[in-house]
Amino acid sequence: MQDSVKPDGITPSQTVGPFFKYGLTPTGEYAWNDAFTNSTLTPDVTGDRVRIEGRVFDGDGAAVPDCMLEIWQADAQGRFADPQDKRALPNASFRGFARCGTDKDGNYSFDTVKPGVVPDPDGKPQAPHIVLAVFGRGMLRHLYTRIYFSDEAGNAADPVLALVPAERRATLTAVREAGKPVYRLDLHLQGDDETVFFDM
Amino acid sequence: MTFIYPTGSNKAHPLPLSPEYKSSIKRAPNKPLIPMRHTLSELTGPVYGHETVREGDNDLTTQHTGEPIGERIIVHGHVRDEDGRGVPNSLVEIWQANSCGRYVHVRDQHPAPLDPNFTGAGRTVSDAAGYYRFVTIKPGAYPWGNHHNAWRPAHIHLSVFGHSFVTRLVTQMYFPADPLFPFDPIFNSVPDEKARARMVSSFDLENTQPEWALCYRFDVVLRGKNATPMENH
Numbered sequence: 001m002q003d004s005v006k007p008d009g010i011t012p013s014q015t016v017g018p019f020f021k022y023g024l025t026p027t028g029e030y031a032w033n034d035a036f037t038n039s040t041l042t043p044d045v046t047g048d049r050v051r052i053e054g055r056v057f058d059g060d061g062a063a064v065p066d067c068m069l070e071i072w073q074a075d076a077q078g079r080f081a082d083p084q085d086k087r088a089l090p091n092a093s094f095r096g097f098a099r100c101g102t103d104k105d106g107n108y109s110f111d112t113v114k115p116g117v118v119p120d121p122d123g124k125p126q127a128p129h130i131v132l133a134v135f136g137r138g139m140l141r142h143l144y145t146r147i148y149f150s151d152e153a154g155n156a157a158d159p160v161l162a163l164v165p166a167e168r169r170a171t172l173t174a175v176r177e178a179g180k181p182v183y184r185l186d187l188h189l190q191g192d193d194e195t196v197f198f199d200m
Numbered sequence: 201m202t203f204i205y206p207t208g209s210n211k212a213h214p215l216p217l218s219p220e221y222k223s224s225i226k227r228a229p230n231k232p233l234i235p236m237r238h239t240l241s242e243l244t245g246p247v248y249g250h251e252t253v254r255e256g257d258n259d260l261t262t263q264h265t266g267e268p269i270g271e272r273i274i275v276h277g278h279v280r281d282e283d284g285r286g287v288p289n290s291l292v293e294i295w296q297a298n299s300c301g302r303y304v305h306v307r308d309q310h311p312a313p314l315d316p317n318f319t320g321a322g323r324t325v326s327d328a329a330g331y332y333r334f335v336t337i338k339p340g341a342y343p344w345g346n347h348h349n350a351w352r353p354a355h356i357h358l359s360v361f362g363h364s365f366v367t368r369l370v371t372q373m374y375f376p377a378d379p380l381f382p383f384d385p386i387f388n389s390v391p392d393e394k395a396r397a398r399m400v401s402s403f404d405l406e407n408t409q410p411e412w413a414l415c416y417r418f419d420v421v422l423r424g425k426n427a428t429p430m431e432n433h
Contacts, residue, residue: 021305137227
């Protein structure tokens with residue numbers, strides 16, 4: 001085994017291309033099994049179960065049928081299933097991660113729980129949010145964005161939303177459907193309604 | 201252990217818009233990305249270990265009743281951070297074309313044969329030193345519609361998690377001295393020559409298995425330096 005050598009930089013990103021489905025999101029259509037599904041739900045999960053759904057569009061407004069979306073989030077208490085979160089509950093089977101490929105009409109959906117409040121680096125509360133990574137053919141590196149929830153009063157004081165021009169915040173806010181635990185958020189990779197993506 | 205993730209490291213990546221790669225033209229954001237500090241949400245990440253991987257998932261030559269056609273190879277290396285330290289317990293997923301350059305994906309209909317003994321997907325978890333290893337078949341080059349007579353250099357797609365959501369990486373591993381490199385807009389979307397070289401595996405004679413398989417080494421370097429220990433929350 002080689003000794004550790006200091007690298008001269010990180011490995012660059014390359015597109016997932018058009019053919020990732022059989023490897024990363026086979027969903028029973030190929031001779032390979034899924035490591036992940038579009039659900040974070042586990043039998044022991046607590047909190048409000050919600051569905052987040054929407055479509056992905058390109059700069060022409062055409063549906064993007066070959067995107068892969070990944071979400072990462074805290075549980076309903078605002079704790080991450082990662083030992084780096086020293087507050088994490090020891091016995092939760094909740095993982096907080098899910099993956100979904102878009103279908104031929106650009107649709108995606110996630111079944112999850114609404115996350116709790118997570119502190120920012122200054123200890124200030126962030127409104128409930130989900131971190132979203134968007135991969136796709138034509139995308140040389142994935143893009144990062146966030147999903148907020150339209151019915152959260154804490155959005156007004158959220159320190160990350162505050163970085164975003166007011167007129168663009170709607171691109172980060174999933175809108176609750178009347179009478180159902182379903183939120184809708186379309187993603188626009190480019191154009192007038194372009195989703196806010198973060199440089200992190 | 202508290203890691204820091206300098207954003208300057210991201211300069212190694214391609215820009216979202218790389219016009220020579222035509223599919224990027226309508227899928228790259230026009231508006232500048234908004235810089236933000238990493239919060240706990242970005243500094244943590246999914247933890248998936250050996251329970252996610254079945255025995256044999258890292259051997260793409262034994263997933264069917266017969267052996268696939270092509271040149272059997274070992275692909276191995278370390279997942280490392282920017283300081284060169286191994287990244288342990290990181291999920292590594294791969295997918296690739298078969299030896300004829302054909303993917304099993306339904307949308308790949310170019311006139312090359314499928315191999316009933318090769319799916320082309322695998323996964324493994326890096327060990328305590330960050331080491332990973334796959335056995336597979338050397339993928340073929342294949343044509344694509346980007347421009348006249350466009351061919352992708354042979355490559356294996358890799359998806360790696362690392363320590364946090366900001367270390368997430370999907371890349372492609374190429375093979376040494378491929379004559380298609382100068383003509384490939386995806387390979388050349390990486391602006392820096394040294395950074396492009398980090399996507400090319402090296403031939404590893406020492407770990408070749410005589411009478412059985414050639415070997416290529418590929419280290420994956422993720423974002424992350426080990427900062428001075430501190431309590432940040």
